[in-house]
Amino acid sequence: xxxxxxxxxxxxxxxxxxxxxxxxALAVSTEVINAIGMGAGVIFVLLGSNVFISLLxxxxxxxxxxxxxxxxxxxxxxxxxxxMGAWLPVLSRNLGIYIPLIVVNCIILGxxxxxxxxxxxxxxxxxxxxxxxxxxxxxxxxxAVREIFGNGTITLFPIPFLQxxxxxxxxxxxxxxxxxxxxxxxxxxxxxxxxxxxNWLEQKQKESAANSLVEPVIQEQ
Amino acid sequence: xxxxxIIITFVFVENFILSRFLGxxxxxxxxxxxxxxxxxxxxxxFVMAMASIITTLIYNYLLITFNITFLKTIVFIxxxxxxxxxxxxxxxxxxxxxxxxxxxxxxxITTNCAVLGIxxxxxxxxxxxxxxxxxxxxxxxxxxxxxxxxxALREKFETEWIPKPFRGMPIAFITAGLxxxxxxxxxxxxxxxxxx
Numbered sequence: 001x002x003x004x005x006x007x008x009x010x011x012x013x014x015x016x017x018x019x020x021x022x023x024x025a026l027a028v029s030t031e032v033i034n035a036i037g038m039g040a041g042v043i044f045v046l047l048g049s050n051v052f053i054s055l056l057x058x059x060x061x062x063x064x065x066x067x068x069x070x071x072x073x074x075x076x077x078x079x080x081x082x083x084m085g086a087w088l089p090v091l092s093r094n095l096g097i098y099i100p101l102i103v104v105n106c107i108i109l110g111x112x113x114x115x116x117x118x119x120x121x122x123x124x125x126x127x128x129x130x131x132x133x134x135x136x137x138x139x140x141x142x143x144a145v146r147e148i149f150g151n152g153t154i155t156l157f158p159i160p161f162l163q164x165x166x167x168x169x170x171x172x173x174x175x176x177x178x179x180x181x182x183x184x185x186x187x188x189x190x191x192x193x194x195x196x197x198x199n200w201l202e203q204k205q206k207e208s209a210a211n212s213l214v215e216p217v218i219q220e221q
Numbered sequence: 222x223x224x225x226x227i228i229i230t231f232v233f234v235e236n237f238i239l240s241r242f243l244g245x246x247x248x249x250x251x252x253x254x255x256x257x258x259x260x261x262x263x264x265x266x267f268v269m270a271m272a273s274i275i276t277t278l279i280y281n282y283l284l285i286t287f288n289i290t291f292l293k294t295i296v297f298i299x300x301x302x303x304x305x306x307x308x309x310x311x312x313x314x315x316x317x318x319x320x321x322x323x324x325x326x327x328x329x330i331t332t333n334c335a336v337l338g339i340x341x342x343x344x345x346x347x348x349x350x351x352x353x354x355x356x357x358x359x360x361x362x363x364x365x366x367x368x369x370x371x372x373a374l375r376e377k378f379e380t381e382w383i384p385k386p387f388r389g390m391p392i393a394f395i396t397a398g399l400x401x402x403x404x405x406x407x408x409x410x411x412x413x414x415x416x417x
């Protein structure tokens with residue numbers, strides 16, 4: 001059970017390892033708060049669709065399964081869209097068309113097809129939470145890098161009674177930030193370098209695993 | 222907005238891939254070979270043109286009339302999925318050579334955010350049917366422009382030495398970032414100067 005939860009965060013991280021759900025990830029990662037909002041939306045939709053699809057897995061006919069999944073996912077996305085529009089209008093305006101576009105986020109359909117329609121509700125819930133958190137954390141990482149170095153700030157929720165306007169300004173960086181990271185090309189750069197970093201880590205892990213396999217052979221000789 | 226304005230906006234200023242990040246998955250996935258990039262580009266233009274007409278018609282004449290605009294996400298994605306399936310069947314039956322060229326790309330397009338994206342943008346900007354058709358074709362042309370440029374660059378990479386962790390996807394992202402920087406030259410000021 002726990003393995004289903006952690007695999008989404010590290011080993012099968014949707015954004016950096018499998019590279020799914022790129023469009024929303026890169027487009028909304030200009031501010032940390034947008035990343036949190038998008039992550040929350042994706043976790044909710046993923047959880048809802050995984051539970052529903054795993055409950056209905058014995059009723060949905062094999063041939064029309066994809067349209068069925070899409071309807072379930074689109075319903076949950078509509079809920080997110082309406083709730084955000086009603087209670088968080090600023091966030092909803094910032095995220096714009098990327099909220100309805102959660103429907104075509106390949107992570108959600110991918111999990112429905114690859115996991116929820118074969119597994120029990122409990123395991124699907126764990127899988128959804130793990131994948132959702134993995135996606136949100138990677139999104140936060142990209143957004144943090146882009147906002148801290150591109151604008152010198154970290155935007156969070158404003159808290160009125162603490163006189164906190166929701167923006168942490170980083171001394172030194174906010175006066176002369178590297179603006180390019182805030183632009184659309186910055187998102188692609190950050191994503192490229194992170195993917196390279198993860199490739200490098202994976203390669204290193206493989207090499208060390210290969211070495212530990214070779215060693216006992218040498219000892220036997 | 223004039224039609225010329227719409228065309229310039231969607232091909233260059235708000236290029237779907239390089240400034241809005243819509244359709245990034247096929248952009249990274251299908252841009253290894255020039256041939257497949259061209260095929261994918263034409264398939265996307267075709268589907269986006271059809272999808273933008275049909276979704277605008279449905280939105281303006283059905284959803285608004287019955288006051289059920291909150292259902293747009295569900296309706297649009299179903300219409301697009303059905304449309305792609307339908308187009309695939311029609312092409313397969315009537316034009317086997319075209320099917321051979323576009324066939325394998327068509328199913329991929331349902332999950333292409335660009336198609337749902339253009340439908341949503343047309344609603345957001347309150348385009349009429351013809352405007353949204355023009356927007357769909359130009360957004361598709363913008364997609365094709367960047368994916369073809371990208372595939373030409375990536376074909377060159379195959380003969381170049383690249384550090385091992387950067388091979389494949391990472392270098393593609395970084396190249397796309399540099400392309401996006403170049404596309405910054407087309408900004409809203411250009412549009413204003415051109416059209417007054």
